[in-house]
Amino acid sequence: MLDPTITFELQELESAAELVYRVMPPTPLYAWPKLKRRTGCSVRVKHENHTPTGAFKVRGGIVYLDRLCRSLPNVAGVITATRGNHGQSIAFAAARAGIPATIYVPAGNSPDQNSAIAGFGAKLVEFGRDFDEARHEAFRVSGAEDLHFVPSFHRDLIAGVASYALELFRGGGELDAVYVGVGMGSGVCGLIAVRDLLGLKTEIIGVGPVKRRRYALSFAAGRPVMFPSAHTFADGLATREPNAQAIATICRGVARWVQVSEDEIAEAMRIYFDDTHQIAEGAAGAPLAALLQDGQRMKNKNVALVLSGGNIERARYLQVLKGETPAYFGDAVLTSGSYQAAGSDRQWAWHHWPSVPHQRPRLILRCHRLAAR
Numbered sequence: 001m002l003d004p005t006i007t008f009e010l011q012e013l014e015s016a017a018e019l020v021y022r023v024m025p026p027t028p029l030y031a032w033p034k035l036k037r038r039t040g041c042s043v044r045v046k047h048e049n050h051t052p053t054g055a056f057k058v059r060g061g062i063v064y065l066d067r068l069c070r071s072l073p074n075v076a077g078v079i080t081a082t083r084g085n086h087g088q089s090i091a092f093a094a095a096r097a098g099i100p101a102t103i104y105v106p107a108g109n110s111p112d113q114n115s116a117i118a119g120f121g122a123k124l125v126e127f128g129r130d131f132d133e134a135r136h137e138a139f140r141v142s143g144a145e146d147l148h149f150v151p152s153f154h155r156d157l158i159a160g161v162a163s164y165a166l167e168l169f170r171g172g173g174e175l176d177a178v179y180v181g182v183g184m185g186s187g188v189c190g191l192i193a194v195r196d197l198l199g200l201k202t203e204i205i206g207v208g209p210v211k212r213r214r215y216a217l218s219f220a221a222g223r224p225v226m227f228p229s230a231h232t233f234a235d236g237l238a239t240r241e242p243n244a245q246a247i248a249t250i251c252r253g254v255a256r257w258v259q260v261s262e263d264e265i266a267e268a269m270r271i272y273f274d275d276t277h278q279i280a281e282g283a284a285g286a287p288l289a290a291l292l293q294d295g296q297r298m299k300n301k302n303v304a305l306v307l308s309g310g311n312i313e314r315a316r317y318l319q320v321l322k323g324e325t326p327a328y329f330g331d332a333v334l335t336s337g338s339y340q341a342a343g344s345d346r347q348w349a350w351h352h353w354p355s356v357p358h359q360r361p362r363l364i365l366r367c368h369r370l371a372a373r
Contacts, residue, residue, distance in 0.1 A: 172304050291303060
């Protein structure tokens, strides 16, 4: 039976960090004056958008694949499911290890993420309406084809991503709080582990979208709570099924939870660009959105934000910069100039996107019906 929480010894995390640094340098930790003026507190940003895959998860992939190759030197290949950053991580690390990788993504996934995954040499397979359906199929295929299934939450992944927490806590001075977006939970669990091992009192504040409440509900209940919808344009935070070990660790180590709206996430992404000239994907904008929501509560305090990644396709990012909020309609994402529906309906929607603006509401209604059936 699995332990209810994830724990480490400091030496293990330092050894994992050394392994990460053979592949990439530590990422920057910057204090941005314009963010300080805007928020009323001292803000340090951990720039995990400056990794070889543009997101923090590559750290976990490096450690996971290294340990896998040591324990199973004849492994035939690896398989996993993703909305993007986890898949890039495993594709990148598998390529370095010389192991074939198969990555499942849901229908209508980000074309930018898909091409990046394929660019690292992985086989990309599109399946299901959302991440969880893709994950279940990838697990089934792993058994049928004798491939090693890489979960999105695992102790070895946490050991790798905890290296950013070591950098943050050792380089960020005395911090009152760290805001972190929570997807499957490896990043926040790494922060909790390092904070506790270093004996610090920093509050860790979990952040998630209002539209994807399963971790907020689980945190409140103290146990995993399923939520039927994971529809948010912040792809890295979009899952329906919480992990029991992650929830146990979060309930033990997170001080509180903040839920942010889609509009607040989009505004935070614009602020990052205006105040730091950094590109933040939706999941990375969520922690700043939460800090802005907290307002006076954090005035004059020392705060860190985890900018977890910068992987967002150009069309959606341009939409954000124009002051809009990318819409997520059921299993379909409306972006400027195209409508991507789930499954076989996506091709239909692409070819039938009207050139005349006043005709587009009819197509959106049709796609609503297609996604709902």
